[in-house]
Amino acid sequence: MSAYTQTERTRVRRAHERGSYDKETVHAILDAGFVCHVGFAVEDQTYVIPTLYWREGERVMIHGSTASRMIRVLQAGADACLTVTHVDGLVLARSAFHHSANFRSVVILGKTHTIDDPAEKEHVLKNFVDGLYPGRWDGLRPMLDKEDKATTVLAFDLKEVSAKVRTGGPIDDEEDYALPIWAGTIPLTTTMGEVIPDERLIPGTPQPDYVPNGIPFLNK
Amino acid sequence: MSAYTQTERTRVRRAHERGSYDKETVHAILDAGFVCHVGFAVEDQTYVIPTLYWREGERVMIHGSTASRMIRVLQAGADACLTVTHVDGLVLARSAFHHSANFRSVVILGKTHTIDDPAEKEHVLKNFVDGLYPGRWDGLRPMLDKEDKATTVLAFDLKEVSAKVRTGGPIDDEEDYALPIWAGTIPLTTTMGEVIPDERLIPGTPQPDYVPNGIPFLNK
Numbered sequence: 001m002s003a004y005t006q007t008e009r010t011r012v013r014r015a016h017e018r019g020s021y022d023k024e025t026v027h028a029i030l031d032a033g034f035v036c037h038v039g040f041a042v043e044d045q046t047y048v049i050p051t052l053y054w055r056e057g058e059r060v061m062i063h064g065s066t067a068s069r070m071i072r073v074l075q076a077g078a079d080a081c082l083t084v085t086h087v088d089g090l091v092l093a094r095s096a097f098h099h100s101a102n103f104r105s106v107v108i109l110g111k112t113h114t115i116d117d118p119a120e121k122e123h124v125l126k127n128f129v130d131g132l133y134p135g136r137w138d139g140l141r142p143m144l145d146k147e148d149k150a151t152t153v154l155a156f157d158l159k160e161v162s163a164k165v166r167t168g169g170p171i172d173d174e175e176d177y178a179l180p181i182w183a184g185t186i187p188l189t190t191t192m193g194e195v196i197p198d199e200r201l202i203p204g205t206p207q208p209d210y211v212p213n214g215i216p217f218l219n220k
Numbered sequence: 221m222s223a224y225t226q227t228e229r230t231r232v233r234r235a236h237e238r239g240s241y242d243k244e245t246v247h248a249i250l251d252a253g254f255v256c257h258v259g260f261a262v263e264d265q266t267y268v269i270p271t272l273y274w275r276e277g278e279r280v281m282i283h284g285s286t287a288s289r290m291i292r293v294l295q296a297g298a299d300a301c302l303t304v305t306h307v308d309g310l311v312l313a314r315s316a317f318h319h320s321a322n323f324r325s326v327v328i329l330g331k332t333h334t335i336d337d338p339a340e341k342e343h344v345l346k347n348f349v350d351g352l353y354p355g356r357w358d359g360l361r362p363m364l365d366k367e368d369k370a371t372t373v374l375a376f377d378l379k380e381v382s383a384k385v386r387t388g389g390p391i392d393d394e395e396d397y398a399l400p401i402w403a404g405t406i407p408l409t410t411t412m413g414e415v416i417p418d419e420r421l422i423p424g425t426p427q428p429d430y431v432p433n434g435i436p437f438l439n440k
Contacts, residue, residue, distance in 0.1 A: 141315040179422070208402050
């Protein structure tokens with residue numbers, strides 16, 4: 001698969017050997033999560049807000065209330081940033097300095113564009129729901145006009161984008177390997193707890209197959 | 221416990237009933253994690269970078285390479301933002317519109333200041349390590365001068381800060397509760413996998429008590 005063009009703005013600066021512009025790597029990191037952090041500025045103050053996202057080809061989508069400040073600032077053409085991070089473990093080295101964390105992250109730079117076309121908007125919102133819960137959309141109460149009007153969907157194009165990945169155990173100074181200090185890695189994963197059916201569920205409503213199986217990509 | 225003073229910049233705008241300025245709430249969210257996202261601007265482009273953090277009283281610390289662009293931009297006085305987010309679950313409602321996620325987040329605004337005093341810097345770095353792994357610092361190979369020189373510690377004061385929390389199940393439109401559509405909550409937690417001792421460990425090096433017990437705050 002091809003790679004994104006590296007720009008001065010997306011060049012991975014620290015530990016650059018961990019950087020990647022490979023499309024497959026970027027897509028896999030994006031597809032392994034659903035919460036991102038979006039950064040934008042208002043009057044020279046930077047804000048970083050967590051929100052949900054989903055990928056469609058070479059675009060990453062977010063949605064929000066039409067009245068949201070973040071949505072309005074992004075629509076006004078802010079030079080924004082969308083970052084996705086998965087923390088895969090803690091790395092304990094023989095010196096404090098070489099302690100680290102294993103992670104996979106993607107940083108996307110750019111302005112957003114609004115998904116205005118009603119059919120396209122419904123299509124991408126369906127993909128959002130079905131991406132988390134395969135097949136759920138068609139069983140839901142259909143979207144109302146006022147809900148459609150209250151919801152804005154924005155897309156970041158995957159153009160200025162970079163990934164950064166750390167894996168593996170500690171990398172100590174050579175002489176420190178002789179020290180009798182415990183070192184190693186504590187893997188971390190996101191796992192599902194026991195599903196909590198809503199207390200007002202109509203008795204006998206079957207739990208869909210996708211719920212016990214959980215979010216399809218978790219722990220992959 | 222007291223509360224942070226709400227400012228126009230920290231006013232929680234969307235779903236404001238989920239906002240909080242309570243110190244106890246803010247501290248608990250901060251103390252339940254170790255990865256944050258820091259936002260800052262360079263030439264009008266916002267960047268959001270994941271990094272580790274720890275809290276000491278009314279300050280939240282980050283550290284990085286003295287040569288890091290993020291560190292240098294923050295030291296130059298950027299109006300930055302540090303955001304911490306824990307995702308606690310996915311919430312499935314009877315309409316797409318009311319699907320949601322349970323989360324706890326804290327947003328801190330401000331400029332950083334550098335921990336310059338050598339004794340204070342070593343003290344806070346010790347607290348960072350011992351906060352994750354109680355008692356580990358004193359058993360490590362001591363920090364070298366060159367490591368100290370290569371590391372910058374920055375603090376955000378907890379002044380302009382807000383928390384936002386969503387808990388509980390779906391909140392559907394009243395008439396939708398009559399629909400036979402499955403709804404509920406899928407709890408998500410961060411859990412430890414099996415610890416991986418470093419392959420170059422000196423045989424017989426005992427695994428410290430804090431490792432099998434894991435990160436003390438996880439899943440709390």
